Amino acid sequence: MSEILIDITILELLHKKVKEGSLLPAEAELLENWAGSSVHHRALADRIGNSKLLLADLSERYALNSDMAWKRVAARTVEKETASLKAPVRRINVIRRWWGAAAILLLAGIGTYFFTTIQKDKAPSIVENRSADIPAGKDGAVLTLADGSQVSLDSVQNATIALQGGVTAKVVDGTLIYEGTGNEAVYNTVSTPKGRKYRVILPDGTIAWLNAASNIRYPSAFSGAERKVELKGEAYFEVAKNNKKPFRVTINEKAEVQVLGTSFNIKAYDNEPVVRTTLLEGSVRVKNGKEEKVLRPGEQARMGAGIELSKEVDIDQVMAWKNGLFNFDGAGIEEIMKQLERWYDIEVIYENGIPATTFFGKISARNSLQKVLSILEKSEVKFRLENGRQLVILQ
Structure with missing residues (x-):
């Protein structure tokens, strides 16, 4: 594998050629120029007659979830056709540089990548400034006990933390656990600042993984008729x-999820427009105000003003954070920057608005910020790091 970028325009042309069998002259010229730029492009173009082989090659060469990408390309095509019917007719220059602003990022390997497209002369970028590098986040959290005292769990691997109401809180192999059968309801809170994630085993044996900038509040013993916890941020249960x-x-003191025994992810950050609950196994009931819905495995509830159910969910993308990855399939630059803000504890500023850039691909979350930015810059989005942790998006 020798490339990490393929433009979404090229995917659209490949999709159109497969589905319709022909292209406009200008489109055909653009695709032929791309195919002629390398033997690998030519090999992919030669697969157009067999869509299954083409998808397999795209998946192998670019670590791409090609089925999902194909669906999104088809959706984009429909949107464009619908928009063209509604909009006034105007002349459009179809030929554009295939390495333009809508580049799709694809990973050649964790921590290792190659880039073979033509680059314009450019000023030194943030990735060339080694002193500006910021390391990846790590496991760690702050435990707030019932009396208000706080314990940093960043470097604790094995230790007894506290005895509360007959229940012992301790860390075993870097995981917070509770032992004992106390009847007194005293509450603890585990908080992960930016740049941290953590795993806690609750008093009933439920396992909760917290993403960065999240917190969970729970009793040291579930002694009542139900087991109730409070979440802000993102967690997998x-x-x-x-x-x-x-x-x-x-x-967030608003929506609620009720389960009996299951696996699910909740994403509920204050700077996100909706709360997303994604079910992996079992069954959950989500409640938002007076509205309620039951989820089946593979479905996602998006709760804002109401509840919207989605049955086409990329579970790998939802769970990427827990698995140590950034999964940017179909993500815009704003969504990507929110993830980087939380994991690298940075502040993102858009100098000239938010670029209309779409990415596909995966990057290891173990990489430093510098390495992640060096890959993202291949889409011609430029960055500048100021004042230590302030990342300015230039275009």
Whole structure:
């Protein structure tokens, strides 16, 4: 594998050629110029007659979820056709540089990449400034006990933290756990600042993984008729089964998720327009105001003013953060920057507005910020790091 970028325009042309069998002269010229630029491009273009082989080659060469990408390209095509019917007719220059602003980022390998497209002469970028590098986030959190005292868990691997109401909080192999059967309801909160994520095993055996900039509040013992926790931010839960005692998650003091025993992810950051609950296994009921819906595995509820269900969800993308990855399939620069802000503890500023750039691909979250930016810059989005942790998007 020798490339990490393929423009979304090229994917659209490949898709059109496969589906319709022909292209406009200008489109055909653009695709032929791309195919002639390398033997690898030519090999892909020669697969147009067999869509299955073409998708397989795209997946192999670019680490691309090609089925998902193909669906998104088809959706973009429909949107464009619909827009063209509504909009006044105007002359459009179809031929544009195939390495332009809508580049799709694709990974050649974790920590290793190659780039073979033509680059314009450019000023030194942030990635050339080694002193500006920011390391990746790591495991760590702050535990707030019932009396208000706080304990940093960043470097604790094995230790007894506190005894509360007959329950012992301790860290075992870097995971916070609770032992004992206390009856006194005292509350603890685990908070992950930016640049940290953490795993906690709740008193009932439920496992919760917290993403960066998140917190979960829970009792040291579930002694009542239900198991109730409060979440802000993002967390993945594997809930211990107990049919007699439902597990409830209150989200930002607004929405609620009720389960009996299941696996699901909740994304509920304050700077996100909706709360997303994605079900992996089992069954959950989501509640937003007076509206309620039941999710099945593979579905996602998006809760804003109401509840919107989606049955086409990329589970790999939803769970990428837990698995140590950034999955940027179909993501715009604003969504990507929100993830980088939380993981690298930076502030992002858009100097000239938000670039209309779409990415596909995966990057290891173990990479430093500098390495991630060096890959993103191949789309011709430029960055400047100021005042230590202020990232300015230049275009």
